[in-house]
Amino acid sequence: DVKVTQSSRYLVKRTGEKVFLECVQDMDHENMFWYRQDPGLGLRLIYFSYDVKMKEKGDIPEGYSVSREKKERFSLILESASTNQTSMYLCASSLGFEAFFGQGTRLTVV
Amino acid sequence: QQPVQSPQAVILREGEDAVINCSSSKALYSVHWYRQKHGEAPVFLMILLKGGEQKGHEKISASFNEKKQQSSLYLTASQLSYSGTYFCGTDGETSGSRLTFGEGTQLTVNP
Numbered sequence: 585d586v587k588v589t590q591s592s593r594y595l596v597k598r599t600g601e602k603v604f605l606e607c608v609q610d611m612d613h614e615n616m617f618w619y620r621q622d623p624g625l626g627l628r629l630i631y632f633s634y635d636v637k638m639k640e641k642g643d644i645p646e647g648y649s650v651s652r653e654k655k656e657r658f659s660l661i662l663e664s665a666s667t668n669q670t671s672m673y674l675c676a677s678s679l680g681f682e683a684f685f686g687q688g689t690r691l692t693v694v
Numbered sequence: 695q696q697p698v699q700s701p702q703a704v705i706l707r708e709g710e711d712a713v714i715n716c717s718s719s720k721a722l723y724s725v726h727w728y729r730q731k732h733g734e735a736p737v738f739l740m741i742l743l744k745g746g747e748q749k750g751h752e753k754i755s756a757s758f759n760e761k762k763q764q765s766s767l768y769l770t771a772s773q774l775s776y777s778g779t780y781f782c783g784t785d786g787e788t789s790g791s792r793l794t795f796g797e798g799t800q801l802t803v804n805p
Contacts, residue, residue, distance in 0.1 A: 615791055615793075617793060619795070624797065625797060626696065626699075626781060626795050626796050626797035626798045627736070627781060627783075627795035627798075628696065628795075629792070629793070629794050629795070632791065632792060632793070634791045640791075640792065642792070642794070643695065643696065643794065674735065674736070676793075678793065680791070681741050682738040682741070683726070683728075683738060683783075683793060684738075685735035685736050685737075686735060687734075687735050688735060
């Protein structure tokens with residue numbers, strides 16, 4: 585059974601903290617994505633990666649960075665968390681057709 | 695840039711039909727459709743490729759008009775299990791790497 589695992593379901597962080605969200609896939613997929621989901625705004629693409637060490641900005645990259653040192657792992661980094669980054673974060677992986685999503689991390693920044 | 699979906703929300707009675715539309719301002723390589731039930735991750739339904747190839751769900755169909763950069767998802771004889779939020783996703787003109795989703799359409803099927 586294919587699997588995309590996000591390290592935390594719920595996370596509470598303080599403003600200004602550096603936050604790491606981790607995502608691991610076991611399907612040997614080349615493409616990995618980070619989205620944030622907010623009511624009425626759908627799934628907005630933050631960053632994606634099409635290979636190890638390769639990354640491209642999505643539609644809302646400001647305030648975020650990513651790291652992909654190994655094929656199976658894609659990390660989202662909030663350099664200095666702010667309250668407007670409170671959201672549901674979804675990781676996904678694909679080979680170009682079907683994308684598989686993780687269960688999401690609900691991040692609250694206080 | 696996100697594709698645009700319409701309508702934003704639909705309420706149906708079991709057995710009724712619905713159409714969800716998706717349009718993009720840029721040329722598309724493919725259109726993807728996903729459904730997300732409350733509290734769950736989005737799940738793949740279907741992909742429509744440039745040139746007409748279609749892979750996906752046996753009870754839900756879709757069309758892809760490459761010239762108009764539009765796609766429609768057709769749900770016929772809806773069931774209670776169809777309830778959820780439907781997202782269309784689009785990717786780059788020449789590859790399937792960059793996958794961008796619309797705002798979603800919330801579908802509610804009542805008995």
